[in-house]
Amino acid sequence: MISINPLDLFLWTFRRNEKDVVNLYTSLSPVMQLATGGSMLNFGLWSKDHLDPISAQNNLCMIFADMAELSSATHVADVGSGLSSPSKLWRDIYPDIRLYDVNINFKQLMASGSEKNIEFFNSTSTKLPFANDSFDRVLALESAQHFKPLSDFISESKRVLKKSGLLVMAIPVTVENPSFMKLGLLKFTWSSEHYSLAYLKESITSFGFSISEERLIGSSVYEPLANYYLKNRLHLQESILKNYSSYVETILFKSLQKMKNASEKKIIDYVLLKCHL
Numbered sequence: 001m002i003s004i005n006p007l008d009l010f011l012w013t014f015r016r017n018e019k020d021v022v023n024l025y026t027s028l029s030p031v032m033q034l035a036t037g038g039s040m041l042n043f044g045l046w047s048k049d050h051l052d053p054i055s056a057q058n059n060l061c062m063i064f065a066d067m068a069e070l071s072s073a074t075h076v077a078d079v080g081s082g083l084s085s086p087s088k089l090w091r092d093i094y095p096d097i098r099l100y101d102v103n104i105n106f107k108q109l110m111a112s113g114s115e116k117n118i119e120f121f122n123s124t125s126t127k128l129p130f131a132n133d134s135f136d137r138v139l140a141l142e143s144a145q146h147f148k149p150l151s152d153f154i155s156e157s158k159r160v161l162k163k164s165g166l167l168v169m170a171i172p173v174t175v176e177n178p179s180f181m182k183l184g185l186l187k188f189t190w191s192s193e194h195y196s197l198a199y200l201k202e203s204i205t206s207f208g209f210s211i212s213e214e215r216l217i218g219s220s221v222y223e224p225l226a227n228y229y230l231k232n233r234l235h236l237q238e239s240i241l242k243n244y245s246s247y248v249e250t251i252l253f254k255s256l257q258k259m260k261n262a263s264e265k266k267i268i269d270y271v272l273l274k275c276h277l
Contacts, residue, residue: 034239035229035252041082042142042170043270045217046224053228060170060221061086062093064141067213067274068168070094073136077102077160079125079153080143084112091117100135102128126152130160137161140169145193150200154207158277167209167275172218173197175266197271209275218269226260229253 032041036053044056045063070076070090074097078087081101091099099118102125103109109120123129125140125147138157140147147153157167174196201211229236233253240249262268 034243035236039083039085042086043172043221043225046220046228051224051228053225056224058089061089061141064139064168064170064272065090065093067215067272068137068139068166070097070137073097075135076100076137076139077128077130077135078139078141079128079157080140080146081108081112081120082143083108084115084118084120086141087118088115091115100130126156128156128160132159133162135160135162136165138165138167140167140171142170142172144169144171145173145195148193150193150195150203151207154203154209158207158209161277163277165277167204167273169200169273169275170270171195171200171273172268172270173200174268197269200271200273204273204275209277211273211275213272213274215272216269217272218263221270222259222263222268226256229256 033039036057038054038057040054040057040061042057042060044050044053045060046056047059050056050059064086068076071094073094076090076097077100078084079102081087081103084101084103087099087101091097095117097117100121101109101112101118102121102123104122104124106122109122112118112120121129125143126149138161140153144150144153154167161167174194176198177196197216201214204211229252237249240252259268
C-alpha cells in the first residue's frame with residue numbers, strides 16, 4: 001500500500017514548485033499505470049479506432065511525432081520525458097534519430113533503464129544541459145504545463161535549437177483566464193500551472209518563434225478519457241485500491257468528471273503547437 005498524506009498531496013498541488021512536481025509524480029504516476037495497464041503518462045488522443053488507454057496514448061505520441069517531422073530529425077530533446085515510453089516508441093519507429101531525455105525526476109530516469117539511441121539527463125527544463133544550436137527538435141509532450149517559468153524553457157529551447165529546428169508542444173491549457181468558480185475542483189487537483197492558450201502563444205512568439213500549426217484536440221482527450229474511466233470504474237477501482245487509499249481514487253474520479261465538464265463548457269482545452277524559428 002502506497003501511503004500519501006492528504007496534506008502533502010494538497011501542498012504539492014497548491015505550491016507546484018519543481019520539488020513538489022517530482023513528489024507528486026513519484027507518488028501518483030503508478031495510479032496512471034494501474035489505470036492504463038502501460039507506462040505512458042499522457043491523457044491520450046481518443047477516436048473510434050483508439051478506444052482504450054494504451055491505444056489512445058500511442059495515437060497521441062504518433063500524431064505528435066508526425067507534427068514534429070521526426071522522420072527527418074536526427075537529434076531530438078524530449079523535455080519532461082516521464083518514464084521515456086514515448087521516446088522508446090519513436091526510437092523504434094525512427095531508428096536513425098538519437099533522443100536526449102530530460103527529466104528532473106531522477107527516480108523516473110532510473111526506472112527507464114539503459115536504452116539504445118536514448119540518453120538520459122537529470123535536469124530542469126529551464127536550464128537545459130546542452131550546447132547552443134545542437135538539436136533539430138525540442139519536444140514537450142504533455143509536460144510543459146509543469147515548467148515554471150515557462151519563458152525560461154522557451155528561451156532555452158531557442159538556444160539549443162538549430163535555426164531550422166522545431167519546438168513542438170502538446171499541452172493542456174485553459175481558455176482565456178477562467179475564474180476560480182469555473183475551474184472548481186480542478187483548481188486544486190489539476191496539478192500543473194493553468195496556462196491559458198493566449199498566454200502560451202504570446203510566450204512562444206515573444207522569443208521569435210512563429211507558430212506554423214495549431215490543433216485544439218481537447219474534446220478528443222478529456223471527454224473520452226473520463227467516459228472510459230466511468231465505464232470501467234469498478235475494475236480500475238479494484239486495481240487502484242490494492243495500492244492506494246480510497247480517497248486517492250475518489251479524487252481521481254471526481255477530477256476526471258470535472259475535467260470532462262470543463263472541456264464540454266470550453267473552459268479547458270488541449271493544444272498541439274508546432275513552432276519555427
